[in-house]
Amino acid sequence: MAELVRHVETSGVARVTAPIYVLLFPVPVVLFIAALVTDIAYAKSATITWLNFSEWLIAAGLLFGALALIVLIVEFCASRAIRAGVGWAHLVLFVAALVVELFSMFIHTRDGWTAVVPAGMTLSILGVLLALCAVGTLFRVPVTWVTYREVAYREALS
Amino acid sequence: MNIRTPLAIAACMALVACSSGHDNFDKSTQYGPDPQLPEPSRTLLPRMGISKVVGWHPGEAPTVPQGFKIEAIATHLSNPRNVLALPNGDLLVVESQKDGKEPLERPKRKVMDWIEAKAHGGTGNGPSNRILLLRAGADGKPAEQTVLIDNLNAPFGVALVGDSLYVADTDAILRYPYKVGDTKVGGDATKVVDLPAGPIDHHWTKSLTASPDGSMLYVGVGSNSNILERGIAAEMNRADILEVDPKTGAFDVFAHGLRNPNGLTFYPGSNTLWTVVNERDELGPDLVPDYMTSVKRGAFYGWPYSYWGQNVDERVRPQRPDLVKAAIKPDYGLSSHVAPLGLAFYTGSSFPAQFKGGAFIGEHGSWNRPERNGYKVVFVKFENGKPVGQPIDFVTDFLKGDDARGRPVGVAVDKSGALIVADDVGNTVWRVTANGATG
Numbered sequence: 001m002a003e004l005v006r007h008v009e010t011s012g013v014a015r016v017t018a019p020i021y022v023l024l025f026p027v028p029v030v031l032f033i034a035a036l037v038t039d040i041a042y043a044k045s046a047t048i049t050w051l052n053f054s055e056w057l058i059a060a061g062l063l064f065g066a067l068a069l070i071v072l073i074v075e076f077c078a079s080r081a082i083r084a085g086v087g088w089a090h091l092v093l094f095v096a097a098l099v100v101e102l103f104s105m106f107i108h109t110r111d112g113w114t115a116v117v118p119a120g121m122t123l124s125i126l127g128v129l130l131a132l133c134a135v136g137t138l139f140r141v142p143v144t145w146v147t148y149r150e151v152a153y154r155e156a157l158s
Numbered sequence: 159m160n161i162r163t164p165l166a167i168a169a170c171m172a173l174v175a176c177s178s179g180h181d182n183f184d185k186s187t188q189y190g191p192d193p194q195l196p197e198p199s200r201t202l203l204p205r206m207g208i209s210k211v212v213g214w215h216p217g218e219a220p221t222v223p224q225g226f227k228i229e230a231i232a233t234h235l236s237n238p239r240n241v242l243a244l245p246n247g248d249l250l251v252v253e254s255q256k257d258g259k260e261p262l263e264r265p266k267r268k269v270m271d272w273i274e275a276k277a278h279g280g281t282g283n284g285p286s287n288r289i290l291l292l293r294a295g296a297d298g299k300p301a302e303q304t305v306l307i308d309n310l311n312a313p314f315g316v317a318l319v320g321d322s323l324y325v326a327d328t329d330a331i332l333r334y335p336y337k338v339g340d341t342k343v344g345g346d347a348t349k350v351v352d353l354p355a356g357p358i359d360h361h362w363t364k365s366l367t368a369s370p371d372g373s374m375l376y377v378g379v380g381s382n383s384n385i386l387e388r389g390i391a392a393e394m395n396r397a398d399i400l401e402v403d404p405k406t407g408a409f410d411v412f413a414h415g416l417r418n419p420n421g422l423t424f425y426p427g428s429n430t431l432w433t434v435v436n437e438r439d440e441l442g443p444d445l446v447p448d449y450m451t452s453v454k455r456g457a458f459y460g461w462p463y464s465y466w467g468q469n470v471d472e473r474v475r476p477q478r479p480d481l482v483k484a485a486i487k488p489d490y491g492l493s494s495h496v497a498p499l500g501l502a503f504y505t506g507s508s509f510p511a512q513f514k515g516g517a518f519i520g521e522h523g524s525w526n527r528p529e530r531n532g533y534k535v536v537f538v539k540f541e542n543g544k545p546v547g548q549p550i551d552f553v554t555d556f557l558k559g560d561d562a563r564g565r566p567v568g569v570a571v572d573k574s575g576a577l578i579v580a581d582d583v584g585n586t587v588w589r590v591t592a593n594g595a596t597g
Contacts, residue, residue: 046475048388055264055265109269111383
């Protein structure tokens with residue numbers, strides 16, 4: 001472990017951004033999942049409140065998603081470790097999820113049924129799947145996010 | 159890859175931003191009793207064209223046809239939205255603006271607030287929510303301007319029955335004792351009946367008229383939503399024309415399914431009520447045509463379940479096939495998103511004979527289509543009490559390019575037979591006379 005820690009210290013920026021990213025990244029994922037749940041509730045009940053919930057949840061998800069993405073991009077620029085490992089897959093999947101959810105947001109601003117059925121809900125499902133795949137990339141290494149970079153860096157060096 | 163991802167995102171955003179403003183549809187096919195109805199078209203974002211308010215510069219005025227002239231008879235007002243011509247030649251001008259914001263139920267509301275604020279310009283010149291009396295001077299032009307009633311709550315409709323002046327605030331019909339010729343009302347207001355209002359009060363203008371014998375009042379109450387997206391409970395007694403007994407305040411729904419009915423007026427010499435109605439948004443630039451129609455007692459005009467008869471609006475759930483089956487078609491299409499808010503039948507005699515009995519319609523103008531529509535006063539000829547032919551542009555050039563110098567709202571015909579137009583964002587009242595006409 002001592003050797004790994006030494007490698008991490010080579011990127012001071014990543015040492016700051018990584019813990020922030022760990023806090024931010026799950027927020028949009030959870031909000032997008034919640035929006036899918038409220039979409040289903042609306043499709044089942046046609047009760048307009050569920051549609052309003054979906055719109056708020058997706059909007060909040062995009063807001064936190066954008067913040068997380070900024071932190072991730074900073075980290076990408078600063079850290080060779082993340083660029084060398086599964087970081088790319090994570091970035092691409094996460095950006096794809098955000099783009100899909102952005103389109104979903106526009107669809108959800110429609111009034112009434114067609115805000116959800118079928119396009120809104122389809123995009124919600126797709127966005128959640130992409131976000132979950134982005135989560136999945138983090139499980140490549142079953143340790144904390146910071147340690148993941150350490151391992152990735154070591155793999156790249158070896 | 160490094161650079162491609164942001165580029166792809168940027169490309170997607172650009173695609174969204176410039177969702178085509180091109181519109182090949184011939185909107186004149188939507189005038190009259192049988193408008194062409196294209197398929198609903200939904201883009202990722204609704205197509206819009208919001209006119210920035212620039213106001214009238216000194217010397218500028220709307221354009222009227224050859225043989226007519228137009229002049230401003232009151233300027234620097236504060237959101238004049240409606241006019242009532244009194245039998246002695248006086249004019250009542252209703253200055254009005256809704257106080258308070260609609261509840262923030264969804265993020266979209268923020269965007270809509272911004273759009274509405276932009277399309278509406280500033281707050282006018284000083285106090286609003288009052289009724290002004292304009293009195294003609296010796297040369298036939300209003301010279302005198304007095305505040306008849308102050309401190310109203312977003313008033314719109316006004317109707318005179320004998321010695322009673324009825325004012326439709328956004329939340330109630332009020333009665334003031336008033337004798338034509340006076341410059342003051344004869345006392346405090348008596349509330350006739352409460353009207354559906356807050357906390358949302360989306361379509362807040364309450365158009366008002368009295369039956370020819372003065373025994374009943376008719377008030378237009380617009381919907382609280384575009385197409386029921388605030389739930390059915392928010393629409394209690396809304397999208398309706400209510401019939402009110404002014405003596406008791408008892409009311410009944412006279413007709414329903416009219417999304418935002420304004421310009422309530424009885425056809426001269428008849429017991430037929432007419433209205434102009436703002437139809438729904440976000441089905442494309444050429445849906446749904448706004449319309450003018452005679453109003454049948456007890457009839458259902460479609461909103462929100464269907465439009466122009468039996469064209470079902472798929473956005474509304476649960477659906478109501480029973481109501482859709484009963485929906486009747488309006489009389490006359492005005493084309494989509496023109497936002498008709500004023501209606502006056504020509505009862506004067508100073509305009510050429512073809513105008514007699516025809517309808518002037520104040521079209522406030524569109525926002526839900528890229529290419530502007532409305533922003534003018536049109537004239538529709540009537541024969542045997544029915545609209546015929548295509549509308550004629552009568553007062554135009556409220557737009558300069560895509561900017562709004564003014565937007566017409568309420569219209570009236572004064573004692574001399576001149577057409578009066580309230581211009582809310584232009585903060586002006588216009589008077590159109592025929593050349594050679596006296597007064």
